[in-house]
Amino acid sequence: MVISDSLTGVLLVGPLKRVSVWQNALNDEDRYLLTIVYAEKGLLGKLPDKGYDVALLDASSFKSPRHLLGAIPDIKAAAIYVFLPGDIPQDKLAQIRAKLEQIPAVKNTFVEAPNLRALLGPPRQRAAAPIPGGNGQSHPQNETPTSSNPLIIAVWNQAGGVGKTTIASNLAYVSAERGFRTLLVGLGTPDYVPLIINGLKKRPNLTGWHSNPTTEGLRAVIQRSSSNLHVIAGFPDMFSESDYQDIADTHPASIPNLANMALKDGYKVIIFDAPPSQLAASAIAAANHLVLVARASQEGVYRTAVAYQTVTEQLEGVYRFDPANIRVALNGLQRGHGLSADIWHDRVAAMTSSFPPVTASIPDFSQVLDIQDKRAFPVQQDSDYRAAITPLANSLFGYQRSKNGQTYAKEKSFLGITFRW
Numbered sequence: 117m118v119i120s121d122s123l124t125g126v127l128l129v130g131p132l133k134r135v136s137v138w139q140n141a142l143n144d145e146d147r148y149l150l151t152i153v154y155a156e157k158g159l160l161g162k163l164p165d166k167g168y169d170v171a172l173l174d175a176s177s178f179k180s181p182r183h184l185l186g187a188i189p190d191i192k193a194a195a196i197y198v199f200l201p202g203d204i205p206q207d208k209l210a211q212i213r214a215k216l217e218q219i220p221a222v223k224n225t226f227v228e229a230p231n232l233r234a235l236l237g238p239p240r241q242r243a244a245a246p247i248p249g250g251n252g253q254s255h256p257q258n259e260t261p262t263s264s265n266p267l268i269i270a271v272w273n274q275a276g277g278v279g280k281t282t283i284a285s286n287l288a289y290v291s292a293e294r295g296f297r298t299l300l301v302g303l304g305t306p307d308y309v310p311l312i313i314n315g316l317k318k319r320p321n322l323t324g325w326h327s328n329p330t331t332e333g334l335r336a337v338i339q340r341s342s343s344n345l346h347v348i349a350g351f352p353d354m355f356s357e358s359d360y361q362d363i364a365d366t367h368p369a370s371i372p373n374l375a376n377m378a379l380k381d382g383y384k385v386i387i388f389d390a391p392p393s394q395l396a397a398s399a400i401a402a403a404n405h406l407v408l409v410a411r412a413s414q415e416g417v418y419r420t421a422v423a424y425q426t427v428t429e430q431l432e433g434v435y436r437f438d439p440a441n442i443r444v445a446l447n448g449l450q451r452g453h454g455l456s457a458d459i460w461h462d463r464v465a466a467m468t469s470s471f472p473p474v475t476a477s478i479p480d481f482s483q484v485l486d487i488q489d490k491r492a493f494p495v496q497q498d499s500d501y502r503a504a505i506t507p508l509a510n511s512l513f514g515y516q517r518s519k520n521g522q523t524y525a526k527e528k529s530f531l532g533i534t535f536r537w
């Protein structure tokens with residue numbers, strides 16, 4: 117069933133980590149209406165019996181090849197693609213593929229490559245526009261966030277005190293100011309977010325979500341900074357954070373599920389202030405964009421190269437981020453001290469592949485600390501800070517693209533594979 121001329125109904129069935137990679141790949145356009153069924157290791161319940169244009173199935177969601185073959189005829193999709201695990205013996209694999217390919221709706225089967233990076237191929241090219249005052253390189257522009265194309269940003273680096281919380285909170289302010297319903301989630305311990313935003317308290321906080329991971333539970337922990345800017349405060353102390361450590365990404369109280377519920381509740385932009393601790397991995401798993409914050413020092417070069425490799429190559433065995441969805445912010449630049457933005461960038465780029473350009477070069481402004489002490493946002497009170505962070509905001513919150521007169525081919529390539537319907 118074609119839902120409308122320009123909307124394509126896509127059913128994704130698989131474990132959370134697999135499906136979030138698919139979701140990332142499809143989220144860059146707002147013409148897909150995604151239906152997601154998470155299913156780990158054969159724990160698949162009943163599939164929705166609505167019709168779809170395309171279905172992508174991870175075979176590991178089904179208990180056995182027999183269950184897979186039995187379920188497929190009931191899936192109403194014009195084109196079905198099946199991803200088989202790579203560790204099945206060759207002869208068995210050939211048998212399953214032969215049976216699958218007899219089903220008319222099954223357009224292709226793929227055997228999971230041991231290395232997802234190889235499957236992904238070179239990074240996708242995006243529309244590029246030069247950033248005035250940037251480091252001379254073109255930069256991929258993102259599109260305006262919408263319900264079907266929401267922005268979930270993790271602001272992160274494996275370093276403390278580099279300006280993550282300051283950047284996350286000011287980006288959230290700018291996002292809300294541009295009209296997007298925005299949720300800022302503090303993940304620090306103890307969290308600095310309630311200390312720097314006017315009117316916010318340390319409670320309620322993430323602990324409340326942990327004990328009640330439902331829509332009501334979510335609403336109950338949200339504090340309002342302005343009509344569009346809502347905030348969840350992080351943990352007040354180490355003990356409450358340690359209770360949270362063992363929560364798997366599939367658990368209802370997980371950070372990815374928090375993001376999903378917040379999207380369902382109408383947020384268009386979610387910003388995680390991700391700490392250097394373990395919890396960052398869940399925020400990164402939930403995010404579709406990453407802002408790497410670093411200091412322009414040699415230490416910043418090393419930390420950023422490692423952080424970048426972690427998220428682009430493998431995170432728990434799954435390729436996470438397309439370099440096109442990563443932005444780099446250099447914070448606290450001081451004239452005559454440390455490395456210049458260009459030299460810093462050259463050094464990280466020499467240690468990594470496809471390292472993105474520096475989107476924002478934010479100088480060290482003595483006012484920042486004072487403004488935050490008064491619980492105001494530096495972007496509100498300091499035009500220099502605003503000017504420095506604006507290229508980052510523009511590249512994330514994007515420009516409004518015209519939706520008129522566009523015709524779409526029924527084709528989509530991602531993960532190095534072309535799907536047609």
Ligand SMILES: Nc1ncnc2c1ncn2[C@@H]1O[C@H](COP(=O)(O)OP(=O)(O)O)[C@@H](O)[C@H]1O
Pocket residue numbers: 275276277278279280281282283308447448478479480481482483484485488
């Ligand atoms: N561009 C800047 N200029 C001056 N001070 C800054 C700047 N960015 C952040 N700070 C200050 O540096 C300290 C650490 O920043 P913060 O955002 O809390 O870092 P992180 O979250 O990475 O630990 C804070 O006191 C903040 O006010």
Ligand SMILES: [Mg+2]
Pocket residue numbers: 277280281282304308389
């Ligand atoms: Mg912080």
